[in-house]
Each structure stands twice: as structure tokens, then as C-alpha cells.
Amino acid sequence: MAHGGEYMDDLIVEFLTETNESLGALDLDMVRLEQNPNDKELISGIFRLMHTIKGTCGFLGLPRLETVAHRAENVMGRFRDGDLLVTPAYVTLIFESFDRIKQIVAGLEETGSEPQGDDSELIEKLDAVYEGRDGNQGNSASPASAPASSGSAAAVDPLQALFDATPVLSPDQFHTIVGVPENDPAPETIKQEMAPPPPAKPAAGGDDHGAKAAGGSLAEQSLRVNVDVLENLMTLVSELVLTRNQLLQILRAQKDTEFAAPLQRLNHVVSELQEGVMKTRMQPIGNAWSKLPRIIRDLSMELGKKIDLEMLGAETELDRQILDMIKDPLTHMVRNSADHGVEMPADRIKAGKSETGRIRLNAYHEGGHIIIEITDDGKGLPLAKIKDKIIKNGLATAEEVASMSDSTIQQYIFKAGFSTAEKVTSVSGRGVGMDVVRTNIEKIGGSIVLKSVEGKGSTFLIKIPLTLAIVSALIVEAGGERFAIPQLAVRELVMASAKSQVKIETVHGTPFFRLRDQLLPLVSLKGMLNLGADDGGDTGSRYIIVAQIGTYQFGLIVDRVFDTEEIVVKPVSRVIKDLDIFSGNTILGDGSVIMILDPNGIAKAAGGADAAEAPPDKTDQKIENMKQKTSLLLFNTGDNAPKAVPLSLVARLEEIETKNIENSSGRHMIQYRGQLMPLLPFDETVDMYDSPKKPVLVFADETSTMGLVVTEIVDITEEIVNVQVAADSKGIVGSAIIGGKATDVVDIGHYIKSSNKNWFKRHGDEAFGQESTSGRRVLLVDDSPFFRNMLTPLLKVAGYNVTTLESPLDALEMRETGENFDIIVSDIEMPKMNGFEFAQKVREENSRWKNTPMVALTSHATQQDINHGLDVGFSRYIAKFDRDTLLSTLSEALVANQSQAANVRSAGGTQ
């Protein structure tokens, strides 16, 4: 279409589109046929497709194509008639003809006429099989084919003559020619020349008919549309989206306008339209996979391996632009897996695996992205060889390599020209091209991660955006200019200020940042874009955008962070296309043009491209360390004594305008997210009205919110906290040393209670008598040392005998040693085993603890979580900050359990 469009017949164009589709289907069908050689339906299907191609070729006057298709069809005819067994050798031959057809079709597409070429060798091979003189007599299923071979020499010429003489034949005629060869094909065909066609074999004819009818009805429901038309439509919709955004922005500024209602409608319609048009661009990822079964099949033949290709989620849809771009990388990787991943059958058996290797492709949606997994159960990446290669290529010294973790070493295969294959086969060299694969995937804003265990296999995880046209982006400001960063690359946002401990440090002028236990290289966006020198870390607070490209993490310093916005990516003008740092530009809702930053370009410009092998595996260690720490929000009140509250309890931080504070029945309220939120000054030292804006800590559970007004929010810190409980002070759990200063740790429960009397109503009202609790044994399981430290003294004061454990696993171990408890209090979010799993274990049939009441502690619970918790065996659900309810619930649950136990005992007694 592209080249020959002007002089190419419309019919040929149509034929090409159709044939290309059929050929794709043929490849797939043929592989399936090889696996199920007796599938009659498959054979008929393939036969029909070949037949259609041949028929159309004759009609259009394409002799080369016609001849090849015809001879291949002959062979298929014998399969269909059960005359010839489907063997790998024959399938290879049929594939060979498919390839030839493709080759001719490609030439046709380019020039508008059939390319020159000699097919006689292929035709001879096909004919030999057709006539049964390929020396593979053993494959003949019926003895009837033997006489056919004797007459074969004579048969060739008349057949050829027939085709030369009659270039245009009706499909029916073809059918009969090929349909009757079981007894003596030659005389039959000659008769054919003069006599009107005998009625087609009913089975074949009927089959054909049925397929046509079915195809017809399907075709009516779908319509071929030129891609350009769709692209144009997409562009128009993008414009519409932008205009809509602009209108909505104007609307926001104007209250009470008559445009509001129609604009809302327009908004909905445009959103739906956008979705609809996006859908037209969506194609199942299976389209990119359709070639793979054939590739794997050919590979396993060539290499003498046995490989099963499993494809899951082929119906997962993604934008065709992206589909086109990942097709080649995917093919390459699957080839790699087959060639270098999966071992030879003998080696597999030696390694205790099944003879047949498995490659699995799995595609699925995950939060606006598509994840594609390519897994093989082969030998994995050979670490020793990679190490040698790293040293040999001078990428690192032997000492450095020795200190590297396995996964760091594995990442080296993404480097240019890095192949560990002993010999480069015709198929692929693992490593050769992996750098290209990575580049291609990153080009479309995706990332690739590798996991491999030597001897067990490898998994590649590819994450790509659903579409390139519309992306979610974070709007930031640097040097007075705004920029958009695709959300896909943004891992987290950190605010750093010189005053706090979260600050930017420099080494010889180069900024770094301690992100948990990792040193994050920093790049100043302002400096990188020449928007003026960076102010250094000494004034004010700045934002760090933690971006991740593959496994490489870096921080981007920006001045301000605005909102996230859905933006329509437009390519940049030709005159600035060389700037790698931008991936496009767009128009924001307020009508201004904004440049879209390309995180890859930034990483490259910052010299990070080669640092992609930066160790990603420190995470495990980090988690270990983090477990010891608690994130605390530090704030100040009027008396300047620092206060802290566990960050996990705070829902949000807000800044309210004091003029918006309303008073209702003597309480301060503010309209917040469509609800009235009670506001409470932290204590008498906080003046609610001494400045136009006040910071507020928002606490929320599933139904209510409350705001705690403070004087200043200081920082968020991660510390190992040891709380010393103060028994009497109201609103304070105790004090701890945080950042070298004595800091009060706030009891949020106290404030919530005074803001809203009903808050804890549903958790059970009054505490039961304390006397019943004394000496009771409580097991407290919580991974956070902070809460363990905070709750233990509380429970002790209330008279309980408390045992604390860090992990449910420890608890289960303790169960085995014979310990018993009256009640178990457990956190929900814990590493290794969460609270739900723990409860399930405890409630197991043979568990000694199966009747011990369990109470769940959680920071943010949804109704769903609560239901789930009750399902798996928790008796109660309590918010972490609510210590009074915890105490009352404990005693309540104990009493309930006691009476239940008593009932059971008495019931047992009467029997």
C-alpha cells in the first residue's frame, strides 16, 4: 500500500491484506497440527486457507504464488484424506512453502508485481511428497498411495499443463482436483480437463460452505479501517481532550455559571469518546506473539531440543503503537530463552528436570501498565561465565566482581556486546542484543527486570505503559519553568530541607541524598537545564523526585511539585528533536505549553546510563534494617517542645486557611472533601487564628475524619524509637529521644475521642471490670518495635502479663513449644507472614491455639479488611492509636471467651 499504492490494483491491495492475515493464521495452525497430527478440523482449516490463497492468485494472475500454493495444497490434501501422516519433516516442508509465499507476497507488496525467482526445487519436493516418491513410504497411511507413485511421472506434466492452460479456475474445480487424489490422481485430473467438474465431495464441499457462511457473518460485524484514519481520529480526540481540560479550568474559576451543566456533560462525552477511540487502537498482545510458536518449533527442530511454549494472557490489549515496538524485543527474548535458556533433553534429565523445557509468556494489566513475563525453566544465567566476561572486558576488577551480588552480576547482560554464549549460533547469542532490547523497551517508557537462578531458569519482567498517547504525568517546577515527568518513572517524592535531618549532602560539589539506607545520586533539574545555578542545599526546602530507570535510581531536585495530570503527548518540533532530555510536549489545562521530560534522557545526561547495573538487591537488607525503625512525623506546638506521632497513623497533612474555619455548637469545623471535619487545636498553646494558614494533621478511619491543628510540621524521620511511658499525662503516650531531643509521643486516641464522642462507639463502649484481666497472658505480635514498645507498658499497667514477638513465625514456633496465652493481639501488615495468614494458621484444625481469641491491630482498615479479618478468625478489629478501646476489647474478648469455654464445658458435661 505504501509504495505501490498508485499503480496497484485495489484488488491486489485487498488480496495482500487478506493473505498476510491468512499466513499469520497458517503458521499458528501448522504448529498446532504438528502437535495434534490427527486433528481433522485443523487440517481442513489449513487446506481451506491455502485453497483460498491459490484461488485468488489464479484470479489475479499471479502464477508464481499460485503454483507454490497449489503444490502445498496438494500435500495438505493428502494429510486431509488421511493418506499421509503429518510428520515433522512434512511440516517443515509446508512451512518452507509458507515462507516462499510470504517472500513473494512481500515482493508483490513492494513493487506491485511478483518478484522473479525459481521455485522449481521447492515444487519438486512438494510434488515428491504429494506423489509419494519422497522415499518416506513408511509414512503413507494407506496402501492405496503406492500405485499413485507409479503413475506419478506421468501425472506431473498433465497437471502442469492443466494449470498453464487454465489460469482462472473456479474454486470448485480446484477442490475436486485436489480432493480426489487418493486412488489414482492422474487420470482423474486429465478427465477434469475436458469434462465438466463432477460434484465436489460432499464432506469437503459442505465444510467449505459452512466456513464461508460463518466467515460472512463475522465479517459483517467488523470493518477494515485504514490506520491513518484512526490515527487522525486519535489526534482529533487528543485536541478535544485538551480543549475540554481548558474549559474545565475556566469553569473552576467561575462559580455559578450556566455553562456548568453542559460542560459537565461535554466532559463525560469527551471522556467516553477518548476511551472509545483508544479502544480502536488497542490490539491483543497475542498479535505480537503469533509468530512465536513457529519460531520455537523451528528452533527446537534445529537445536534438537524439546520446548513447550505456553502463552497466557494473549488477549491482554495494548496500544498498537506500543505493540509494534515491543514485537521485536519480545521475539528476541523468546529466541534467547529457547536457544540459551532451555538445555538439551539429555542435560535436562541429568539435572532432574523433565525432558521438555518450558517457556512461558504471561501478560497482564497492573495499574495502568502492562506486565509481560518471559519465564523459562532452563539453566539460568551462568554466573561464573558472566563474571569472567566482566573481568575480561574490563568492566570491573576481580575484587569488585567478588563483592557483587548475583543479581548485580546478572544485570551486566544488558550491556552492549555482552554475550556469554560459548558459540554464537544462528539463532541468537544471549547478551547480544539484550542491550538493544533494553533500549527499545525504555524508549517507550518501559522497564525490564531480570531474575535468574542458575540451574532453575530465568524470568524477565517487562513493564510498559498501556498507551503512549495519553500518560499520567507529575507537573514540577524548576527555575521558574514547569515540566511534566511521566508518572511511570516516578518512584516517590521526598522533601528535603536544610533544617531537618532529611537534607542534601554534597561530595566535591556533587549532591547526594540518603534515601533510607541507600545513597541516591542527585541531579538538579535547574542545573541540568541551564536555568540558573542551583542554590545549594542551604536555603529553604526542595523536592527530590526519586526516579527509576530499569534498576538505576536517581533523584531529581526540583523547586516545586504541583499535581499529576493526564497529558496528551505530542511530539516536539523538528527543530528541537535532538534534545534527548524531552520526550514531547503538551498543553496543560490552563492553556500553557509544557515540555515533557524524558527520564531516560536525564539519566543519560547525568551520566547514569552506564550505572544501570547499580545494585538493586540491597533492598532485602534495607527491609531488614527498616524493620527496626519507625517513621515518625515531628511537629511543633506553641511551647516549642517537639512532638511526634507515628506517620502510619496520619492519613494526610493539610494546610487550611483559617478564614474557612467555621464554628458549630462551640466546636471548630472545616469543610473538607465534601464533609465537615472537626478541628482541634493540639493544646492551649496553639492559636488557631494567629496566621492565615495553619498546618493540620488529618486522621481518618473508614467513616470519620478529624483534624489536629499544630503550629508547625517539622519533619518526617525514621528512627529506632524507645518510648518511655508516662502514665498520667493526658494525650501523651510517653516520651522518646528523637534526633537527640526528648520528644513527646502523642496519643492520638485521646484527641480523636475528644473531637468526636462517637468515634469509638462501635468498638464497644465501656471497659469491663479490670479485675478480670489481672494475670492474663497476652501475646502481642507486631513487627514495628515502636508499637511493641508503646503497647507493652500499656498492657502491663492494665495488669496483663505480656509477651511480645516480632513475627508471626516466632509466634507459631512458640506454639510448638507449648506456650499458652489467653488472648493474641496481632498487627496486620507484617513482612513474611501477615496477620491474616497468621490468624489462619492459629485457627487451623490441629492448632493448640485454635480457641484463643485474637484481636487485630491496624492503622488503616477498610470495611473489606475488617470482614476479611473476621473471616479468618479475628474476634475484633482495633485502630492502633486507640488504646482505651484496646484495653476494653481485651477484657471483653476474654470474658466472652470464658463464658463460651464454660458453655462448651457444660455442654460436654451433659453428654
Add this chain to the structure above:
Amino acid sequence: MSAAASLEKNAGITRDYLTITIADQIFGIPILQVQDVLGEQKVTKVPLAPAAIAGSLNLRGRIVTAIDVRACLGLPKLEKTNGQAMSVVVENQNELYSLMIDKVGDVMTLSPLDYESNISTLDQQWRGVCQGIYRLKDKLLVVLDVPKLLEEIEK
């Protein structure tokens, strides 16, 4: 417009130019290349771009690249625009460009008899972006070659 178009067809007896002024020099842009004339616009800077690129702006939903013609001609930036700055929007290879200039004048119909294509003595930077010169009664009008000007920037 249609008269101008037919004249254009008739072996170029006369041609219409939109005249513009930059640093007291009068220039002409073939009228058929001109899409729009704009007043001062809000322009978003494109960091790291060549000096000739002033930024990009939003023209009715299309992103237009603003070109600082003064920079292309090696002239100093205009200090103060007083909100009077003007731009001429031209299309080149399906993309829109807004040429920032000092002032827009009239449309002039010029005769090829007054046209001089030999400008080899002109400053090299100017030669790269100019087509030729028309002899007007009292001054010389330089024809701006827009595609060449953009090509220069792309380099």
C-alpha cells in the same frame, strides 16, 4: 486572495509579500506562506534549545515553535517589547512556527523586475536565511527564506 493566487500562477508576474521590520530593516515573507499574525504571546521556554528558539506557544490547541528571528540574523535581543511584540505564523513541513519580529507592515505586491537574487556580498549569516532583494523606491526589501531559516536552526 484569489487574484493573488492567479497572479502567482501566471508565471509570477508580480508576487505578494507581507512586510515585516526587524531592527529597522524591512523584510518580506511570501504571503502564501503566512498563516496568521499574532500579538505578544505567552511563550514557554525550551531549555537547552538553540538560541534561535524562543520557546513554544499554544495557538488554538496546536503547539507552535517560536523562532527568534533576531537571533537567526545575529542581532541583539530586543530589550523591551512593551507588549507590542508581534509574530508571523508560518507552516513548514506540517509544523507551525511563529517568527518573532519587531513589527508587521503592509502587504506589498512586487514586480520581478525589481528583484535581485545576487546577494553574495551579504553577511554570511544573512545569506543563509535570505532569498534575494527587491528594490523599493526608498529602501531595499530582503526576502526571508523561511524553509532555509528553519533548516539553519535544525543544523
